[in-house]
Amino acid sequence: MIDSIRQFILDSLIEMDCDISGIDDNSQLGPRGADLSSLSLAELAIRVEDKYGLKFGEEETEKLAGLTVGEFCALVAERTQARTLVE
Amino acid sequence: MRAISIRAALAADPDVGAGNVLMKLVEHGAALDGPGITFDTDLDGYPAWEPLTLGMLRDRVAARAQWLFQYGIRPRDPVAVYVASAADCLLSFMALTWLGAIPALMNGNMPADVAAGYIGRLRGVGVIADAAHLDALNGLHLGVPIIGDAATLGSGDPAGAPAHYKHAAEDPIAITHSSGTTRVPAAVVHSHASLFAATRLVHLATPRTEHTERTLCVLPAAHAAGIISHQQALCNRHELAYLSAQGGDGIGGPFDGSGAIVLDAIARWRPTGVYGFAVTWAELARYDLSAWDLSSVTLWFNTGDCAHEAHIRRLVAAGSHLEVTRSGVVRVPGSKFIDGIGSTEMGHSAFQAVHRPGTTRYGRCVGKPYDFAEIALLDLDTGAEVPVGHVGHVGLKSPTLAPSYWNDSVATYRNRFRGYYLTGDLMYRDDDGYYYHVDRAIDSVDLGGGNWLYTAMSEERILKRCPDVRDCTVVAGRIGGKIVTDVLLLLGVNANSDADRTEAVKEALGPVAAATLRQIDVVSDDDITVGPTGKVRKFLMRQKHMQAAAS
Numbered sequence: 192m193i194d195s196i197r198q199f200i201l202d203s204l205i206e207m208d209c210d211i212s213g214i215d216d217n218s219q220l221g222p223r224g225a226d227l228s229s230l231s232l233a234e235l236a237i238r239v240e241d242k243y244g245l246k247f248g249e250e251e252t253e254k255l256a257g258l259t260v261g262e263f264c265a266l267v268a269e270r271t272q273a274r275t276l277v278e
Numbered sequence: 279m280r281a282i283s284i285r286a287a288l289a290a291d292p293d294v295g296a297g298n299v300l301m302k303l304v305e306h307g308a309a310l311d312g313p314g315i316t317f318d319t320d321l322d323g324y325p326a327w328e329p330l331t332l333g334m335l336r337d338r339v340a341a342r343a344q345w346l347f348q349y350g351i352r353p354r355d356p357v358a359v360y361v362a363s364a365a366d367c368l369l370s371f372m373a374l375t376w377l378g379a380i381p382a383l384m385n386g387n388m389p390a391d392v393a394a395g396y397i398g399r400l401r402g403v404g405v406i407a408d409a410a411h412l413d414a415l416n417g418l419h420l421g422v423p424i425i426g427d428a429a430t431l432g433s434g435d436p437a438g439a440p441a442h443y444k445h446a447a448e449d450p451i452a453i454t455h456s457s458g459t460t461r462v463p464a465a466v467v468h469s470h471a472s473l474f475a476a477t478r479l480v481h482l483a484t485p486r487t488e489h490t491e492r493t494l495c496v497l498p499a500a501h502a503a504g505i506i507s508h509q510q511a512l513c514n515r516h517e518l519a520y521l522s523a524q525g526g527d528g529i530g531g532p533f534d535g536s537g538a539i540v541l542d543a544i545a546r547w548r549p550t551g552v553y554g555f556a557v558t559w560a561e562l563a564r565y566d567l568s569a570w571d572l573s574s575v576t577l578w579f580n581t582g583d584c585a586h587e588a589h590i591r592r593l594v595a596a597g598s599h600l601e602v603t604r605s606g607v608v609r610v611p612g613s614k615f616i617d618g619i620g621s622t623e624m625g626h627s628a629f630q631a632v633h634r635p636g637t638t639r640y641g642r643c644v645g646k647p648y649d650f651a652e653i654a655l656l657d658l659d660t661g662a663e664v665p666v667g668h669v670g671h672v673g674l675k676s677p678t679l680a681p682s683y684w685n686d687s688v689a690t691y692r693n694r695f696r697g698y699y700l701t702g703d704l705m706y707r708d709d710d711g712y713y714y715h716v717d718r719a720i721d722s723v724d725l726g727g728g729n730w731l732y733t734a735m736s737e738e739r740i741l742k743r744c745p746d747v748r749d750c751t752v753v754a755g756r757i758g759g760k761i762v763t764d765v766l767l768l769l770g771v772n773a774n775s776d777a778d779r780t781e782a783v784k785e786a787l788g789p790v791a792a793a794t795l796r797q798i799d800v801v802s803d804d805d806i807t808v809g810p811t812g813k814v815r816k817f818l819m820r821q822k823h824m825q826a827a828a829s
Contacts, residue, residue: 221485223286228486233602241604256485
């Protein structure tokens with residue numbers, strides 16, 4: 192599942208015209224890695240919400256910048272599994 | 279992994295500080311043809327409004343560093359800089375820090391007699407001034423020589439500049455001054471680390487924003503906010519245009535006509551972000567904003583004093599911003615206003631409140647503290663923190679704090695309390711952790727029986743209840759053992775000067791303070807005493823009104 196989430200995230204970033212060259216699981220989404228802008232982070236969060244049926248709070252979205260791609264994938268996988276179990 | 283961005287590289291370099299931003303940008307590989315600063319005055323043959331690249335900026339600073347080095351300026355030399363233009367101020371700052379000297383930046387609006395006394399108390403090695411300020415200082419005792427006219431410093435040879443001084447974290451890199459409650463400005467020293475702390479911890483660590491990619495800065499360049507703002511723009515590699523003297527053209531009062539100059543500059547420069555002090559928003563309240571094209575503006579940023587709701591609401595209704603929706607990123611009407619109360623001594627705003635069209639948390643809400651700022655609202659009698667909802671003195675611990683006043687240990691230690699710096703402000707906190715500024719401690723008046731008159735909060739309420747009033751000042755003091763309060767109103771363009779606003783003002787003051795109301799005066803700008811940054815000098819206003827009343 193992590194692999195498909197990672198692919199979705201990278202595909203989304205390409206569609207959003209973000210530069211993903213050299214980005215891997217250890218790359219931070221924020222300034223120390225992918226250097227996504229605040230708007231791009233918000234857009235990525237919405238795409239992930241729609242794809243996986245999740246919801247990120249406003250403050251949570253702002254803190255996504257501190258996560259690496261790998262950590263973000265793990266967070267999405269964890270939330271998705273938790274949602275599936277509830278359902 | 280790919281190479282990290284220059285923002286992240288600067289944030290991670292422990293040697294970067296407010297004394298060496300220009301040198302470190304180049305060292306970390308910032309493109310020399312990338313943005314430097316655009317000034318509103320001619321500079322060394324470059325016409326006003328021609329954007330200087332980073333390379334051009336470094337070249338112009340190096341020329342000044344060489345000139346000053348040849349003159350004899352060396353590390354630790356305090357040098358006063360008394361100029362009007364942002365270009366002269368900021369380039370002198372950068373050149374002096376290049377040499378490890380300590381620029382003492384002075385607001386060009388400071389009266390010459392006050393300036394002469396201030397220069398003397400610095401015990402420095404000399405003064406850099408522009409032609410107008412050299413004239414003003416002529417004949418006054420300074421105690422130090424004039425080093426030169428700011429304009430001639432650019433004639434130095436950039437190739438001959440010495441190697442950039444290597445600063446340690448605690449090295450003093452600038453002396454700036456507060457407005458002062460009277461006419462006497464207080465000299466505050468900033469360190470290499472303290473004045474860069476917020477840039478490192480907040481502005482380089484958070485995601486890039488679209489709000490400030492193209493900034494128009496109307497902050498006074500000679501103040502801490504001027505240094506911080508230009509360095510944030512440079513480090514973020516944003517385009518920055520810097521207006522001199524907060525848009526004032528020096529004709530009439532220092533801020534006469536500044537609103538129109540700012541609006542014209544917005545229409546010309548098309549900034550996404552506009553930075554200013556509260557006086558700028560009050561000046562913009564003179565104008566019908568719809569007459570100017572402000573569509574580029576996404577963000578207004580205020581620091582210094584807390585801004586008034588009446589002024590903020592007009593601004594957020596203008597401009598536009600990008601919003602992420604489920605159907606993509608769209609541009610929608612309206613802008614954002616960030617209110618960041620701060621002071622020279624605080625070394626950066628410690629709080630941040632965000633207002634947008636439709637937001638309602640006003641009433642002098644200053645938001646929540648930045649993560650780097652530790653705030654305590656203190657009862658100075660008991661030393662304890664006051665409960666939620668109670669007004670206390672603001673104590674601050676922060677890496678941004680200025681280490682001390684310059685040549686004034688008394689002032690340095692008088693403002694310390696249990697390890698906190700006392701900002702001189704009074705605030706309360708609500709259950710949700712939001713802070714509200716009610717007044718400067720020195721301006722508040724004890725009405726007895728546990729009741730207080732908070733002048734700043736009263737002004738906020740008057741402006742809210744009287745939309746045709748452009749700005750107001752509440753002055754209260756004691757005459758013969760009795761407290762009296764005067765309310766001074768500056769009216770908007772279409773306001774009726776004969777209108778009776780007594781009930782609205784009394785309601786704003788509340789019943790106990792309203793009982794002390796002596797008069798409501800419609801006044802002109804000339805009746806309001808302001809400091810060099812536009813801050814109302816309430817201490818002097820109080821003296822003036824109480825003396826007039828007593829006589």
